[in-house]
Amino acid sequence: MPHPTPLDLVFSRFTGTVFPAIQKSIERDGIEPTDRDAFLLLPDAVTLLHDLRPDEGLGEGMDYLVAFVHHAYLAWEAGSLTLSLPSDRLETLLHADDPATSDLAEVPRAYYVEFPGRQVWASVVDDEAVEPLDGCFVHSTPGGSLRVLGIFGFRPERAGFSEVEAIGPRPGALRRPDGTPLFSSTLGAKHLHSLVGGEELLELGWRTLDHARDAWARVA
Numbered sequence: 001m002p003h004p005t006p007l008d009l010v011f012s013r014f015t016g017t018v019f020p021a022i023q024k025s026i027e028r029d030g031i032e033p034t035d036r037d038a039f040l041l042l043p044d045a046v047t048l049l050h051d052l053r054p055d056e057g058l059g060e061g062m063d064y065l066v067a068f069v070h071h072a073y074l075a076w077e078a079g080s081l082t083l084s085l086p087s088d089r090l091e092t093l094l095h096a097d098d099p100a101t102s103d104l105a106e107v108p109r110a111y112y113v114e115f116p117g118r119q120v121w122a123s124v125v126d127d128e129a130v131e132p133l134d135g136c137f138v139h140s141t142p143g144g145s146l147r148v149l150g151i152f153g154f155r156p157e158r159a160g161f162s163e164v165e166a167i168g169p170r171p172g173a174l175r176r177p178d179g180t181p182l183f184s185s186t187l188g189a190k191h192l193h194s195l196v197g198g199e200e201l202l203e204l205g206w207r208t209l210d211h212a213r214d215a216w217a218r219v220a
Contacts, residue, residue, distance in 0.1 A: 005082055005112055005114060005134075005135065006068070006072065006112070006134075006135075006151055006154060006161070007072055007075060007076070007080060007082070007112060010052075010068075010072070011072050011076070014048060015076055015080070018044055018047075018048050019073055019076050019077070021044045022039075022042055022044045022045055022048075022073060023077060025042045025043075025044060026039075026042070029042075032142060033073075033074060033077060034074065034109075034139060034140075034141045034142065034147075036066070036067075036070050039070055039073070040066065045069070045073075048069060049062075049065060049066065049069055052065060052069065053065065064163055064165075067149055067163065067165050068149065068163060071110070071137035071139065071147070071149045072137070074109070074110035074137075074139045075110045075111060075112050075137055075139070077110065078108045078109050078110040078111060078139075079108065081108050081110075081111040081112070081212075081215070081216070082111070082112045082113075082114060083111055083112070083113045083114065083208070083211060083212055083215045084113075084114045085113055085114060085115050085116065085208070085211060086116070087116045087119065089211060090115065090116055090119065090120075090193075093204075093207045093208070093210075093211065094182075094183040094193055094204075094207075095183075096207070099207050099210075100210060101170065101206055101207065101209050101210060102209040102210050102212070102213040104140045104144065104209070106209075106213045107140075107209050107212040107213045107216060108212060108216050109139055109140055110137070110138065110139035110140075111137075111138055111139075111212055111216075112135055112136070112137050112138075113135055113136050113138060113208045113211065113212065114134065114135040115133050115134065115135055115136075117132070118132040118192075119132070119133075119191075119192060119193060120132065120133040120183075120192075120193045120194070120195060120204075121133065121185075121186075121187060121192060121193070121194050121195070122150070122152060122164070122194060122195040122196075122201075123186075124152050124153075124162040124163075124164055125162065130187065130194075131152040131153035131162055132152065132153065133150055133151070133152055133195065134151045134152065134153070134154035134161070135150075135151050135154075136148050136149060136150050136151065136201075136204065136205055136208065137149040137151070138205045138208060138209075138212070144169060145167060145168050145169050146167070146168070146169075146170075146202065146205050146206060147165065147166075147167045148165065148166045148167070148201055148202055148204070148205030149163055149164070149165045150163060150164045150165075150166075150195070150201050150204075151163055152164070164198065164201055166198040166199070166201040166202035166205065167202070168202055170203070170206045171199050171202055171203050171206075174199055174200065174203060176196060182200060182203065183195065183200065183204070
């Protein structure tokens, strides 16, 4: 059976009340939903962040909570679309020499894409063990950029997880400083993949657009 996503475990109790209230405020005030600064001025969003913040506070980690909540809201607003990426599609996506990318108008504005378990890894926190990528929240902006929030080390029995956000237009011709191929493993295991730096995460988000377009067409 598919394992729960961050939307399932963290936000299920808010999708029937708080998220609709935020949506009403956005529509009433004429706010662009992807405008994070405007989102943070909404009273219901502020209350939600307060409810999710641990008693001991988060310090600099508050920015990560804000990103997580904003991405989750946009995914909910777009229909809570969760895309499961099969292993064979992952291999095609990562190894394409010149990957095609759908127009942003052809895909849902926001979604969560779930990656095959423990196949893509990254060093998220300096001097700590590498963590597996569970999935990415992806949403587009009116300016034609993507925001990609990678969720690492996520599992139901763990108290938390790690996240990395990358923002921008489609990267140009990326090259690793050491000359190894993009997404190739840094762990000495050829059957695994690694993300090195935020630009590789952003490029990965862009490469999921074709998969999102195909999945969206099946459910539309």
